[in-house]
Amino acid sequence: EPEVTQTPSHQVTQMGQEVILRCVPISNHLYFYWYRQILGQKVEFLVSFYNNEISEKSEIFDDQFSVERPDGSNFTLKIRSTKLEDSAMYFCATEGNEQFFGPGTRLTVL
Amino acid sequence: GENVEQHPSTLSVQEGDSAVIKCTYSDSASNYFPWYKQELGKGPQLIIDIRSNVGEKKDQRIAVTLNKTAKHFSLHITETQPEDSAVYFCAASGIDKLIFGTGTRLQVFP
Numbered sequence: 001e002p003e004v005t006q007t008p009s010h011q012v013t014q015m016g017q018e019v020i021l022r023c024v025p026i027s028n029h030l031y032f033y034w035y036r037q038i039l040g041q042k043v044e045f046l047v048s049f050y051n052n053e054i055s056e057k058s059e060i061f062d063d064q065f066s067v068e069r070p071d072g073s074n075f076t077l078k079i080r081s082t083k084l085e086d087s088a089m090y091f092c093a094t095e096g097n098e099q100f101f102g103p104g105t106r107l108t109v110l
Numbered sequence: 111g112e113n114v115e116q117h118p119s120t121l122s123v124q125e126g127d128s129a130v131i132k133c134t135y136s137d138s139a140s141n142y143f144p145w146y147k148q149e150l151g152k153g154p155q156l157i158i159d160i161r162s163n164v165g166e167k168k169d170q171r172i173a174v175t176l177n178k179t180a181k182h183f184s185l186h187i188t189e190t191q192p193e194d195s196a197v198y199f200c201a202a203s204g205i206d207k208l209i210f211g212t213g214t215r216l217q218v219f220p
Contacts, residue, residue, distance in 0.1 A: 043199060055206065091153050102153050104153045
């Protein structure tokens, strides 16, 4: 069964550093999403991406965040200058008719 | 703004009993309502979904009901088993992004 994969599984970084989280979508899916989940809380929408551009973003997705699909396969989330409050699980999701989630990247900002 | 409320936050049942989780949503444009199961350290896993053109959907021990007039939908798990123990999230969607509920921690005791 096809699945969404994410790397790395865990990323530890210093405050102010840049991080790039990577996702490999299910191959025939056209809609891509990033969500985050702070420990013990609900899953929150960050951004949706279709046809090589952002279709919607939440208020969480400020100028420090960016997404791209550089090579037509990987879908990346970049945080330019991480803050302590960026520590969370970040999930990639891709959609054909339903949204399927990857296993997540645990980001820890020290 | 768009909001999804979910109750209860925790639910403990004896193996073999039924479990019911309820959600209400605020955006009347929502037309897609998936349910996700999240086990510790993993990404949300789609277990069942329903679209606004039907009132009920069943898949083995799991069923979902939708009342569009009242803007609420429910997950029903019958004959619960210990492996059903997890956090369950409801979500609602209009065009693309999912708005998640706050989650229900289900514990099934043998």
